[in-house]
Amino acid sequence: MKFDYYIPTKILFGPGKLNKLKKQKLPGRKALIVISGGTSMKKNGYLERTIDLLKENDVDSVVFDRILPNPIKKHVMEGAALAKAENCDFVVGLGGGSSIDSAKSIAVMATNPGDYWDYIFGGSGLGKSLENSPLPVVAITTTAGTGTEADPWTVITHEEKNEKIGFGTPETFPVLSVVDPELMLTIPKHLTAYQGFDAFFHAAEGVIASIATPVSDSYALKSIELIAEYLPAAIEDGSNLEARTNVALANTLSGFVESTSSVTSEHSLEHALSAYYPDLPHGAGLIILSKAYFEFFADVNQERYKLMARAMGKKVEGLADREGADLFLEALAELQDACGVSDLKLSDYGIKEEEFPKFAENAFETMGALFKLDRKKITTEDIISIYKKSYR
Numbered sequence: 001m002k003f004d005y006y007i008p009t010k011i012l013f014g015p016g017k018l019n020k021l022k023k024q025k026l027p028g029r030k031a032l033i034v035i036s037g038g039t040s041m042k043k044n045g046y047l048e049r050t051i052d053l054l055k056e057n058d059v060d061s062v063v064f065d066r067i068l069p070n071p072i073k074k075h076v077m078e079g080a081a082l083a084k085a086e087n088c089d090f091v092v093g094l095g096g097g098s099s100i101d102s103a104k105s106i107a108v109m110a111t112n113p114g115d116y117w118d119y120i121f122g123g124s125g126l127g128k129s130l131e132n133s134p135l136p137v138v139a140i141t142t143t144a145g146t147g148t149e150a151d152p153w154t155v156i157t158h159e160e161k162n163e164k165i166g167f168g169t170p171e172t173f174p175v176l177s178v179v180d181p182e183l184m185l186t187i188p189k190h191l192t193a194y195q196g197f198d199a200f201f202h203a204a205e206g207v208i209a210s211i212a213t214p215v216s217d218s219y220a221l222k223s224i225e226l227i228a229e230y231l232p233a234a235i236e237d238g239s240n241l242e243a244r245t246n247v248a249l250a251n252t253l254s255g256f257v258e259s260t261s262s263v264t265s266e267h268s269l270e271h272a273l274s275a276y277y278p279d280l281p282h283g284a285g286l287i288i289l290s291k292a293y294f295e296f297f298a299d300v301n302q303e304r305y306k307l308m309a310r311a312m313g314k315k316v317e318g319l320a321d322r323e324g325a326d327l328f329l330e331a332l333a334e335l336q337d338a339c340g341v342s343d344l345k346l347s348d349y350g351i352k353e354e355e356f357p358k359f360a361e362n363a364f365e366t367m368g369a370l371f372k373l374d375r376k377k378i379t380t381e382d383i384i385s386i387y388k389k390s391y392r
Contacts, residue, residue: 003213022056027136028089080109097146101154107134123163139174145195147255149177164275194283206257216261226250268367292389
């Protein structure tokens with residue numbers, strides 16, 4: 001019953017909320033808009049709308065459009081250089097988690113000297129303290145996956161060293177976030193599934209993390225409930241605004257979980273994979289690992305699993321702890337079946353079994369802090385076993 005609570009982000013949530021941007025008090029007069037290198041932000045008109053709404057609010061903007069699905073350090077540094085050259089005084093992340101994460105990291109390097117990896121803890125990062133406050137960040141999310149609009153965290157890959165590491169400070173919370181489910185209606189089925197499960201595992205790992213609190217549990221269990229109920233419908237019919245809105249809410253709640261609890265070592269295991277195989281979508285990697293991962297921790301999380309099973313619609317009252325825990329694993333498998341992702345495997349992405357020891361070592365070296373939040377120790381051999389079970 002001891003916890004700290006700090007989420008300073010103002011969130012505009014609901015269909016049509018993007019239009020409110022033109023009347024919001026913004027943290028500057030010139031924005032660097034960070035988007036992916038793909039076509040969706042331009043093709044769907046989201047970039048043009050954002051630029052126009054900023055203009056109506058007397059804000060100029062310049063666009064940086066090189067972000068990859070698994071964002072890399074090189075582009076953080078390029079974006080920061082552009083922000084400096086154009087005298088931008090805040091950063092807008094427009095798109096999915098990769099764009100918003102990159103916006104946060106660019107905001108850090110737009111005001112601080114040296115290289116981004118100077119400030120990273122883990123791997124080859126130097127772990128230096130920031131010398132200056134980052135630029136303010138505004139997040140406009142067009143996906144429901146990472147919850148990054150409601151937390152301070154950003155995940156970037158050092159592409160030359162295969163290190164994918166999270167970073168964040170209280171100053172990398174967005175000052176304003178817009179969560180408009182109308183911007184999510186065009187997401188393809190498979191990405192809807194991957195992103196939805198990313199949010200699910202942020203919540204589920206937040207429940208089993210050793211630092212979970214009553215506050216984080218309330219957010220996490222509601223997020224899990226909403227995803228279990230609405231994600232299959234959002235995948236089946238992407239134009240279903242009710243389903244999209246509820247999955248978007250689940251995603252934002254999962255960001256609250258990230259701010260009040262934490263993910264666990266499942267994310268360390270996945271980051272090691274996508275650091276070497278950037279074509280592996282983060283959410284897909286988590287799905288692939290999840291059955292073996294959550295089976296491994298079932299014995300020390302029986303009460304926690306019962307809470308999640310109940311949130312997913314299972315009747316656990318009167319059951320022994322292990323029986324209740326098994327119902328969560330059953331519900332997880334059923335949800336993956338309903339969402340069409342139960343057959344994903346590591347071998348689908350060209351990953352080789354002989355690389356598993358390398359991935360396990362990378363997980364400990366780059367994201368070792370998350371292992372301290374597990375409720376029992378996991379060894380290199382255990383990680384390799386989870387990878388093997390997920391390889392199929």
